[in-house]
Amino acid sequence: MAFSGLSKRIRELPKSNFPAIIKMAEEDKSIISLGIGEPDFPAPKKVKAALKNAVDKNFTHYSPTGGRHELQEAIAKKLKKENKIRVEDIHSQIIATSGSSEAIMMAIMGIVDVGEELLVPNPGFLTYRPTVELIDAVPVSYNLHSEDGFQIHVEEIKKLCTPKTQGIIVNTPSNPTGTVLKKKVLEELADLAIQKNIIIISDEAYEHLVYDNAKHLSMGSLNGMEEHVLSLFSFSKSYAMPGFRLGYAVGPERLVKAMQQFHLYTTLSPNTMSQIAGITALSKCGKDIEKMRNEYNKRRKILIKGIQEIDGLEIEVAPEGAFYLFPKITNGMSSEQASKALIQKAKVLTAPGNEFGTQGEGFLRMSYATALPKIKEAIERMKKNFH
Numbered sequence: 027m028a029f030s031g032l033s034k035r036i037r038e039l040p041k042s043n044f045p046a047i048i049k050m051a052e053e054d055k056s057i058i059s060l061g062i063g064e065p066d067f068p069a070p071k072k073v074k075a076a077l078k079n080a081v082d083k084n085f086t087h088y089s090p091t092g093g094r095h096e097l098q099e100a101i102a103k104k105l106k107k108e109n110k111i112r113v114e115d116i117h118s119q120i121i122a123t124s125g126s127s128e129a130i131m132m133a134i135m136g137i138v139d140v141g142e143e144l145l146v147p148n149p150g151f152l153t154y155r156p157t158v159e160l161i162d163a164v165p166v167s168y169n170l171h172s173e174d175g176f177q178i179h180v181e182e183i184k185k186l187c188t189p190k191t192q193g194i195i196v197n198t199p200s201n202p203t204g205t206v207l208k209k210k211v212l213e214e215l216a217d218l219a220i221q222k223n224i225i226i227i228s229d230e231a232y233e234h235l236v237y238d239n240a241k242h243l244s245m246g247s248l249n250g251m252e253e254h255v256l257s258l259f260s261f262s263k264s265y266a267m268p269g270f271r272l273g274y275a276v277g278p279e280r281l282v283k284a285m286q287q288f289h290l291y292t293t294l295s296p297n298t299m300s301q302i303a304g305i306t307a308l309s310k311c312g313k314d315i316e317k318m319r320n321e322y323n324k325r326r327k328i329l330i331k332g333i334q335e336i337d338g339l340e341i342e343v344a345p346e347g348a349f350y351l352f353p354k355i356t357n358g359m360s361s362e363q364a365s366k367a368l369i370q371k372a373k374v375l376t377a378p379g380n381e382f383g384t385q386g387e388g389f390l391r392m393s394y395a396t397a398l399p400k401i402k403e404a405i406e407r408m409k410k411n412f413h
């Protein structure tokens with residue numbers, strides 16, 4: 027029989043307003059964008075040089091399904107030093123992926139069967155829910171609340187666990203809220219995962235982007251979690267390399283080996299030249315990360331102060347991570363209305379909070395991965411034009 031139309035799973039993907047909003051910002055240069063989730067910094071110089079060198083040296087071939095050996099070695103070293111995660115066997119516990127997006131997809135497909143459940147944050151990064159739905163599994167939201175800075179309540183998570191629950195996606199620092207989860211919360215989650223025999227998918231894409239007194243803790247470093255956590259990392263955010271499309275996952279051998287096998291039937295491996303550049307990023311770019319983090323922190327403080335002076339927006343607990351703020355709308359507008367009003371009247375692009383789940387309704391996501399003068403100008407415009 028001939029092609030009869032789009033599959034139900036594709037037809038039922040959520041309709042996002044994001045592409046239309048981003049197009050608007052691209053077409054109208056007077057718009058200041060606080061809407062985009064990627065660094066405004068270019069990749070570090072050393073990384074760019076390593077990429078060019080990789081091309082010249084003909085690293086233009088396929089890579090093994092787990093990633094290149096030298097990259098896996100550099101990842102293991104970094105995990106030990108920075109995340110306190112010990113890897114017994116780099117070849118069977120680490121997989122390099124095309125961005126952490128691919129790792130999210132492969133992890134979900136590797137863990138959850140049709141009809142089984144995965145707990146996802148609400149509000150949360152916008153791919154989690156649709157990815158679970160794409161494989162006819164069931165995403166179960168755990169709600170996060172602004173009053174307590176969007177921390178997870180493990181008691182609530184416990185109540186949501188059923189015999190069908192396979193795991194929980196935990197994202198710290200968080201997109202869209204900027205929340206850094208507290209050590210106590212992560213320890214309680216770890217206990218729960220062990221007690222219920224489920225797995226944590228720990229999305230740590232923003233691992234380095236924590237400010238002031240906040241500390242990032244990898245659940246993979248906690249006692250007894252060897253079999254209960256798959257940790258996902260990205261080069262896109264703290265290393266400013268989103269276009270390189272490189273990320274990696276580390277976790278239990280059984281799962282990671284299955285993901286490597288699965289790789290054979292998806293992309294095979296991430297871009298080989300990006301992998302070579304990734305080694306330089308991991309081993310030689312500490313200072314670059316630090317410089318960018320300091321700059322983000324400066325912007326974060328100014329944007330928080332600015333938002334506090336805008337009638338109709340409120341930040342209950344100042345977020346300490348990633349490069350996002352998630353202010354509450356207090357003038358009665360919905361997320362869509364507020365975002366539209368800001369773009370039309372103030373020419374400032376923000377992301378409507380409802381794009382990140384039902385619990386995001388009534389909020390806006392603002393990214394400070396934008397140059398400081400633009401942030402200052404955006405604050406002035408919003409002060410005058412948010413109504």
Ligand SMILES: Cc1ncc(COP(=O)(O)O)c(C=O)c1O
Nearest residue numbers: 125126127151201231260262273
């Ligand atoms: C929480 C989170 N995880 C994962 C990703 C995916 O990043 P990448 O595929 O570029 O590594 C993003 C990107 O915005 C994100 O915000």
